[in-house]
Amino acid sequence: MSAERTAPQPLSACDEPLATRYDVALLDLDGVVYVGPDPVPDAPENLRKAAKEGMRIGYITNNASRPAGIVAEHLASFGLDVTAEDVVTSAQAAAKLIASEFPKGSPVLVVGGEGLIVALEEYGLTPVRTSDARPVAVVQGFHPDVNWVMLADGAHAIHEGAKWFATNLDLTIPTAAGKAPGNGTLVQAVRAAVDVDPVVAGKPEPPLLETSIERLEAKRPLMIGDRLDSDIEGANAVGIPSLWVATGVNDAYDLARAPKHQRPTYIAAGLGALAEKQAGVTVSGSKHTSAGWTAEVVNNAVTVKGEGAPYDGLRAILSAVWTAVDAPAEPAKPAKATSRGRRPRPKPAPTAETIALDAALHRIGLDK
Numbered sequence: 488m489s490a491e492r493t494a495p496q497p498l499s500a501c502d503e504p505l506a507t508r509y510d511v512a513l514l515d516l517d518g519v520v521y522v523g524p525d526p527v528p529d530a531p532e533n534l535r536k537a538a539k540e541g542m543r544i545g546y547i548t549n550n551a552s553r554p555a556g557i558v559a560e561h562l563a564s565f566g567l568d569v570t571a572e573d574v575v576t577s578a579q580a581a582a583k584l585i586a587s588e589f590p591k592g593s594p595v596l597v598v599g600g601e602g603l604i605v606a607l608e609e610y611g612l613t614p615v616r617t618s619d620a621r622p623v624a625v626v627q628g629f630h631p632d633v634n635w636v637m638l639a640d641g642a643h644a645i646h647e648g649a650k651w652f653a654t655n656l657d658l659t660i661p662t663a664a665g666k667a668p669g670n671g672t673l674v675q676a677v678r679a680a681v682d683v684d685p686v687v688a689g690k691p692e693p694p695l696l697e698t699s700i701e702r703l704e705a706k707r708p709l710m711i712g713d714r715l716d717s718d719i720e721g722a723n724a725v726g727i728p729s730l731w732v733a734t735g736v737n738d739a740y741d742l743a744r745a746p747k748h749q750r751p752t753y754i755a756a757g758l759g760a761l762a763e764k765q766a767g768v769t770v771s772g773s774k775h776t777s778a779g780w781t782a783e784v785v786n787n788a789v790t791v792k793g794e795g796a797p798y799d800g801l802r803a804i805l806s807a808v809w810t811a812v813d814a815p816a817e818p819a820k821p822a823k824a825t826s827r828g829r830r831p832r833p834k835p836a837p838t839a840e841t842i843a844l845d846a847a848l849h850r851i852g853l854d855k
């Protein structure tokens with residue numbers, strides 16, 4: 488693998504614009520480039536600017552329902568310069584996995600739609616629609632037309648010995664009317680009827696990002712996403728840096744509570760950050776400073792002082808909170824009985840859930 492793999496430190500500094508430091512952006516789509524049919528405000532303009540700086544823009548999606556060419560047409564409608572070659576779907580990553588295990592032309596049962604059929608054909612496999620075709624593998628990916636007959640036939644083929652692949656395990660998908668069941672939910676329905684787990688291609692599992700890094704010939708890739716449990720965890724899993732943006736499902740509170748494996752290298756309001764440097768954090772005793780802000784955790788609450796850009800303030804706050812949460816618990820002192828015979832309770836160590844965040848996030852303008 489030619490890409491640079493360095494275990495990324497969360498909240499790192501970058502002393503040049505991200506668009507010049509990294510050669511390829513691996514962009515999550517929903518909540519980063521678009522929300523439903525519409526572009527995220529300013530996202531197309533910021534991506535055009537990054538491309539002018541020489542950054543290649545790759546579009547990476549866990550959603551297997553649409554073929555890459557259709558996704559590219561959607562993105563091009565925002566004025567972006569995109570072809571199918573710039574789009575990598577979890578359906579393609581799943582097809583690549585299957586093609587690496589089974590000979591060309593092998594029949595593969597599709598529990599999904601057009602996105603999977605096109606991807607299987609791209610990798611020289613033969614999509615089939617019934618277990619009567621004796622498939623060597625079953626591949627399951629989201630499509631609105633997936634119905635009980637397909638789920639049952641998938642389970643039947645798995646019983647018969649076909650190997651099971653899933654494009655992704657996202658439990659929900661965003662729709663104009665709110666959250667709806669996603670592929671992970673439909674995978675659970677099949678899982679209830681079989682005795683094995685599927686091999687998973689999409690984020691946060693490595694195959695989709697590995698496929699993207701290889702196809703886009705990235706030497707210094709930067710994963711960009713809105714979800715900590717798929718985009719950021721996925722980047723950490725393959726050892727590449729990540730930029731979290733605030734235009735999607737997760738917010739400052741989620742970041743503060745993120746476990747270690749879901750913490751991003753960089754944070755920003757949106758894709759305008761590609762044209763900017765990133766301040767890091769300096770730590771002095773219990774004080775965490777990023778640009779004009781200094782944060783500290785005292786008595787299970789985080790405080791912040793200073794002024795400047797909100798996401799510099801958030802970086803200081805996150806550094807203080809994560810340091811407090813990660814610190815090893817103080818050894819319990821031998822409890823002395825009080826005069827009334829009660830033993831004092833040991834002071835509980837701060838956890839991501841117990842540290843009060845509201846006042847500090849209000850101070851920087853990022854409270855709910």
Ligand SMILES: [Mg+2]
Nearest residue numbers: 515517518713
């Ligand atoms: Mg997203």
